[in-house]
Amino acid sequence: MNKRIAIYPGTFDPFTKGHMDLVVRGLRIFDEVIVALAPSPRKKPLFSIKERILMMRESLKSYDRVKIEVFNSLLVEYVRDKKGIAIIRGLRAVSDFEYELQMALMNRRLYPRIETVFMMPSEEYSFLTATIVKEIASFGGDIKDLVPAPVEKALKKKFKTF
Numbered sequence: 001m002n003k004r005i006a007i008y009p010g011t012f013d014p015f016t017k018g019h020m021d022l023v024v025r026g027l028r029i030f031d032e033v034i035v036a037l038a039p040s041p042r043k044k045p046l047f048s049i050k051e052r053i054l055m056m057r058e059s060l061k062s063y064d065r066v067k068i069e070v071f072n073s074l075l076v077e078y079v080r081d082k083k084g085i086a087i088i089r090g091l092r093a094v095s096d097f098e099y100e101l102q103m104a105l106m107n108r109r110l111y112p113r114i115e116t117v118f119m120m121p122s123e124e125y126s127f128l129t130a131t132i133v134k135e136i137a138s139f140g141g142d143i144k145d146l147v148p149a150p151v152e153k154a155l156k157k158k159f160k161t162f
Helices: 017-026 049-059 076-080 095-110 130-138 150-160
Strands: 005-010 032-037 064-069 086-090 115-121
Touching: 005 017, 005 076, 017 032, 017 086, 017 115, 032 049, 032 095, 049 064, 049 150, 076 095, 095 115, 130 150
Parallel strands: 005 032, 005 086, 032 064, 086 115
Antiparallel strands: none
């Protein structure tokens, strides 16, 4: 039997508990989830690729069916190379839907065998974005309920708030 592999792409700058929620819930549906880190230099990330990988590995170390990888290609090519059957995308609000629908339809056009699985975050993370987390952390606000412990530590170090 072939493994059902899902790809969860993103910048993950930083990796939040909302992201983690989707990974863990994705494991209920798929045999393996590959968290595919997009370098996204145009977004001017706060953390380097190496820092993001380390934070995600530490945050997800108890999940043996999760892989963390970097990709630098067209997403559908990466999914095809990994023998993935689905792309996981999170939808927090109606405002996310239009963009995500366009991307899903284009991905399907480029690679008809791929499905996009839209997942709503758990209620406590429905407002959460990496941008909001960075803003709160930059002012020394409490982020422990918003990010895994390794990410909280890295954000505090980055903004020197202890």
